[in-house]
Amino acid sequence: MKSITIKGSKRESVGKVATKALRNAGMVPCVIYGGKTPIHFSAEEKAFKKLVYTPNVYTASLNVDGEKIPAILQDIQFHPVTDKILHVDFYQLFEDKEITMNIPVQLTGTSPGVLNGGSLRFTNRKLRVKALPSNLPDFIEADISKLKIGHKLVITSLFNDDYTFMHPDNTVVVQVRTSRNASSEDEDEAVEETAEAAEAAAPAATE
Numbered sequence: 001m002k003s004i005t006i007k008g009s010k011r012e013s014v015g016k017v018a019t020k021a022l023r024n025a026g027m028v029p030c031v032i033y034g035g036k037t038p039i040h041f042s043a044e045e046k047a048f049k050k051l052v053y054t055p056n057v058y059t060a061s062l063n064v065d066g067e068k069i070p071a072i073l074q075d076i077q078f079h080p081v082t083d084k085i086l087h088v089d090f091y092q093l094f095e096d097k098e099i100t101m102n103i104p105v106q107l108t109g110t111s112p113g114v115l116n117g118g119s120l121r122f123t124n125r126k127l128r129v130k131a132l133p134s135n136l137p138d139f140i141e142a143d144i145s146k147l148k149i150g151h152k153l154v155i156t157s158l159f160n161d162d163y164t165f166m167h168p169d170n171t172v173v174v175q176v177r178t179s180r181n182a183s184s185e186d187e188d189e190a191v192e193e194t195a196e197a198a199e200a201a202a203p204a205a206t207e
Contacts, residue, residue: 001136003070004051005061008043028085032062032071034092039064045085052076052085057103059133060090070133072101093133100166102126103137105173109145113176118149124173127155131163147176 008030011018019029022042032039041064051058051073062069071090079086093099104126114120127140137160142153152175155165165171 001057001059001133001138003059003061005063006043006047006051007063008041008047008065010065011040011042014040023084023086028088030088030090032064032069032090032092033074034071034094035069039069041065048085048088055104056138057101059093059136062090072099095133098130098132099136100128100130101136102128104139105142106139107142107144107174109143111144111147111176113147113149113151114144116149117179118176119179120144121175121177122173123175124167124171127158127171127173128166129163130166135162137163142173144174144176147174149176149178151176 011022011029014029022029026045027042028045028048029040029042032041041062051060060071060073062071070093072093073088074091075089077086077088078084091099105122105124107122111118111120129136129140140158140160142158144153147153153173154169155167155171155173156169158165158173
């Protein structure tokens with residue numbers, strides 16, 4: 001997973017007066033959890049632009065007074081009116097310790113169901129996975145090139161040895177629903193498939 005570097009300095013005081021002074025100076029008070037003791041530091045608000053205001057997911061390489069600490073963004077607080085960043089919590093990463101993150105899903109291919117007028121429902125744009133930091137993907141690829149009208153892609157189709165999905169196996173990631181403008185070609189095929197399945201499941205008639 002790609003990483004963004006943020007430079008900061010340790011905070012000598014964590015009181016309300018010192019915190020307010022930091023914010024007035026365009027700095028953001030931060031805390032790193034996960035280690036032996038929490039690390040309090042501050043960084044310029046503009047340093048968080050690429051980490052926060054993006055649909056992508058990144059790890060953070062925190063450079064605090066020269067000490068490099070790999071971490072992930074755990075929590076962020078915004079001002080209710082101005083949307084300025086008020087506080088950021090990070091969680092320190094360790095090479096041998098698994099972590100859980102929400103990873104964006106990237107669709108690939110073209111759905112034949114959509115080409116026939118079906119409606120694509122992208123119900124889970126991010127999926128929660130658990131992995132070692134080195135195995136965290138930038139995104140999860142979901143191939144929709146075989147999705148016809150009435151078909152769906154569930155999470156079992158996306159399994160990967162590098163990480164574990166923290167969702168039930170039947171979780172729907174994306175599906176193609178019927179719409180008013182849908183071509184009858186896919187619908188007829190879906191009906192035929194259903195009929196064939198029902199016929200195969202029915203017991204043979206007795207003479």
